[in-house]
Amino acid sequence: MSKQELMFTEAINQAMLIAMEQSDDVLCYGLGVDDPLRIFQTTKGLVEKFPERVFDMPTAENGMTGIGVGAALAGMRPVMVHQRLDFFLLAFDQLINSAAKWHYMFNGQRCVPMTIRLIIGRGWGQGPTHAQNLHALFAHIPGLKVVMPTTPQDAKQMLLESIFDNNPVVFLEHRWLHNQTGLVEENHSLNEGNYLPMHKARIVEEGTDITIVSMSYLTVEAMRAIEALKQQGINAELVDLRSIKPIDWSTIEKSVTKTGRLLVLDTGATTGSVAGDIVAHISENKFSALKTAPKRLAMPDIPEPTSYGLTKGYYFGAKEIAEYAHFIVKNVEVVDLYQGLIREGHHDVPGTYFKGPF
Amino acid sequence: MLIDNLEHQQQILEKLYLIRDLEEAIAEHYNEGEMRCPTHLSIGQEGVPAALSVCLSHDDLAVSTHRSHAHYLAKGGCPKAMVAEIYGKASGCSGGRGGSMHLIDESVGFKGSTAIVGNTIPIGVGLALSQKIRKEKNISVVFVGDGAIEEGVFYEAANFAALKKLPVLFVCENNLYSVYSALEKRQPEGRKIHEMVSGLGLKTYSGDGNDVVSTHQLLEQAVTEIKQGNGPVFVELSTYRWREHCGPHYDNQLGYRTEEEFLHWQKLEPIARFEKWLEDNNLMSKEAMNDTREQINETIKQAFSFAKNSPFPDENTLEEHVYAVGAQ
Numbered sequence: 001m002s003k004q005e006l007m008f009t010e011a012i013n014q015a016m017l018i019a020m021e022q023s024d025d026v027l028c029y030g031l032g033v034d035d036p037l038r039i040f041q042t043t044k045g046l047v048e049k050f051p052e053r054v055f056d057m058p059t060a061e062n063g064m065t066g067i068g069v070g071a072a073l074a075g076m077r078p079v080m081v082h083q084r085l086d087f088f089l090l091a092f093d094q095l096i097n098s099a100a101k102w103h104y105m106f107n108g109q110r111c112v113p114m115t116i117r118l119i120i121g122r123g124w125g126q127g128p129t130h131a132q133n134l135h136a137l138f139a140h141i142p143g144l145k146v147v148m149p150t151t152p153q154d155a156k157q158m159l160l161e162s163i164f165d166n167n168p169v170v171f172l173e174h175r176w177l178h179n180q181t182g183l184v185e186e187n188h189s190l191n192e193g194n195y196l197p198m199h200k201a202r203i204v205e206e207g208t209d210i211t212i213v214s215m216s217y218l219t220v221e222a223m224r225a226i227e228a229l230k231q232q233g234i235n236a237e238l239v240d241l242r243s244i245k246p247i248d249w250s251t252i253e254k255s256v257t258k259t260g261r262l263l264v265l266d267t268g269a270t271t272g273s274v275a276g277d278i279v280a281h282i283s284e285n286k287f288s289a290l291k292t293a294p295k296r297l298a299m300p301d302i303p304e305p306t307s308y309g310l311t312k313g314y315y316f317g318a319k320e321i322a323e324y325a326h327f328i329v330k331n332v333e334v335v336d337l338y339q340g341l342i343r344e345g346h347h348d349v350p351g352t353y354f355k356g357p358f
Numbered sequence: 359m360l361i362d363n364l365e366h367q368q369q370i371l372e373k374l375y376l377i378r379d380l381e382e383a384i385a386e387h388y389n390e391g392e393m394r395c396p397t398h399l400s401i402g403q404e405g406v407p408a409a410l411s412v413c414l415s416h417d418d419l420a421v422s423t424h425r426s427h428a429h430y431l432a433k434g435g436c437p438k439a440m441v442a443e444i445y446g447k448a449s450g451c452s453g454g455r456g457g458s459m460h461l462i463d464e465s466v467g468f469k470g471s472t473a474i475v476g477n478t479i480p481i482g483v484g485l486a487l488s489q490k491i492r493k494e495k496n497i498s499v500v501f502v503g504d505g506a507i508e509e510g511v512f513y514e515a516a517n518f519a520a521l522k523k524l525p526v527l528f529v530c531e532n533n534l535y536s537v538y539s540a541l542e543k544r545q546p547e548g549r550k551i552h553e554m555v556s557g558l559g560l561k562t563y564s565g566d567g568n569d570v571v572s573t574h575q576l577l578e579q580a581v582t583e584i585k586q587g588n589g590p591v592f593v594e595l596s597t598y599r600w601r602e603h604c605g606p607h608y609d610n611q612l613g614y615r616t617e618e619e620f621l622h623w624q625k626l627e628p629i630a631r632f633e634k635w636l637e638d639n640n641l642m643s644k645e646a647m648n649d650t651r652e653q654i655n656e657t658i659k660q661a662f663s664f665a666k667n668s669p670f671p672d673e674n675t676l677e678e679h680v681y682a683v684g685a686q
Contacts, residue, residue, distance in 0.1 A: 027491075058517055058518055060517065063479075064514065066478075066515065067518060069480070069481050070480060070484020070485040070486075070498075071485070071491075072484070073484070074484070074485050074488035075488070093511070094477070097474050098478075103680075103681070105460045106452050106462045107453030107456070108678065108682070109462060111682035142680055143681065166682035166683070166684055167681050
């Protein structure tokens with residue numbers, strides 16, 4: 001199958017077009033899906049092709065989530081999108097009490113095939129309520145699936161899989177991945193091509209000295225870190241989680257069994273994090289495989305501040321990942337070894353292309 | 359017209375008896391300790407669902423609330439499966455996973471009831487959205503109480519239903535209380551729910567929900583208008599809950615409402631008034647009514663015996679249905 005280079009947003013857009021083409025049951029709605037900006041271009045061209053199934057919505061997150069649940073109970077496959085995850089917090093009754101429960105509490109008589117696309121902000125002063133990484137919160141709820149694709153190829157394929165999955169799926173897009181490019185297969189339906197299933201983690205890079213588990217944007221930072229670690233003679237194995245719920249335990253266990261060391265990265269706050277759960281799981285189940293204590297590197301239990309001055313030291317990146325990995329493998333603290341991993345330019349943008357506002 | 363339709367008269371009477379007597383039987387058996395779930399009885403509120411039952415077909419859909427027994431039964435839900443569900447049995451309508459507050463009978467269009475106030479309002483509107491997109495001729499009914507009108511999600515869902523002219527019938531049974539909190543403590547004096555909802559752009563009606571005949575007329579009119587494609591209709595109907603908010607007992611001794619108020623509403627109860635209407639208009643004899651009630655009580659007896667004799671769900675099925683299997 002031929003491939004084309006696409007941005008993450010273009011890959012999402014392709015998946016939406018394919019899904020809506022493939023099934024008359026697929027709906028697409030959310031504040032702005034048919035506005036001039038089209039959710040960072042991810043919903044481009046949809047309303048023109050499918051005017052009855054693509055619609056803007058009132059600013060009513062909980063109600064509109066429930067309306068999606070109702071449509072799903074009637075056999076439709078709604079895709080709802082929010083430009084920031086944080087607004088979706090208004091919809092927890094419908095997400096947790098309806099979407100996640102319906103199939104179980106009615107004994108499997110009806111399922112809720114609904115996809116909720118949430119975009120996670122970062123930097124440019126997104127601040128306390130526009131930059132929350134709450135995947136652990138969603139993963140805590142039985143009945144939900146939670147995914148965080150990293151590459152454009154995964155974005156396309158995993159969105160298609162989410163839409164045609166018979167369960168509610170929270171599909172989390174990191175805003176700093178939106179402009180990343182990558183090669184994407186030119187398939188035109190879900191079942192074309194041979195892809196890693198959505199619930200499987202991906203081994204991005206094989207290694208023998210340490211397992212680094214990461215998710216979403218942190219996989220990009222980790223990829224830079226493992227290149228620098230190689231220069232120091234450390235071969236890290238990088239596992240991109242992709243699916244947060246369910247977690248692909250066997251891939252992580254297999255990797256840790258091989259390397260004996262574990263560093264888990266998490267874009268969310270440390271307490272109650274997915275990273276904490278992975279460290280707990282490995283400690284419980286693969287303790288004898290560990291040569292040293294596992295480590296989680298997650299965000300501090302502090303809201304994201306807004307000021308350029310305050311965000312400078314807030315996020316960790318490739319440098320810190322390399323330093324922690326180095327310490328875990330060599331048991332030596334390093335000071336200046338990985339200074340070269342500090343990204344040039346402003347710390348609060350994904351690249352020079354980004355001029356705000358969100 | 360109800361006065362001309364013998365079949366509808368009979369069906370409404372049957373539903374009134376079924377709801378009242380089945381609920382009374384639950385109250386009677388509840389203290390045996392075998393129905394181990396929170397249970398909200400509909401005694402006193404039979405009129406509205408019974409009147410609506412003849413306005414809908416099984417292809418029309420409905421969702422309901424924590425107090426949903428009457429709605430389930432009126433929509434045609436299986437009494438055996440409902441009682442078995444309250445007993446937590448495998449033969450229950452939700453296989454014992456839901457209990458009294460999570461009833462479902464897909465075969466008659468009863469799409470589900472849930473426990474959180476206001477929770478099914480947008481779900482019913484979503485069902486109507488699919489009906490509109492698929493150009494189906496049926497409607498979706500959303501049962502609510504006066505308490506649900508205070509939930510933000512009501513406005514969100516009603517707004518969308520009006521915006522898209524969706525085929526939704528909101529049936530609001532105003533029974534004056536949310537748990538033990540009286541309406542006057544929760545909503546401003548003098549404001550009528552149906553008038554406020556009218557301001558949202560919905561067609562509204564209001565009436566005496568314990569008067570089955572006039573209620574039927576309103577609901578029939580509402581269903582007809584919705585089927586014509588004119589958008590959602592909201593009908594507010596006054597009624598009264600006889601028993602405690604949750605459980606089998608009377609609770610006037612608690613003092614949140616007066617005995618006088620209770621007796622006033624008991625006098626206005628829907629069943630005796632409907633029987634009187636049938637008699638006064640020479641539509642049915644007292645004897646025929648008694649026969650009907652006896653038959654209904656046989657059904658109820660069978661439902662309890664079915665429930666009691668059914669096994670509990672197998673413990674090994676605990677993990678089933680967390681996720682739906684398969685894609686597409």
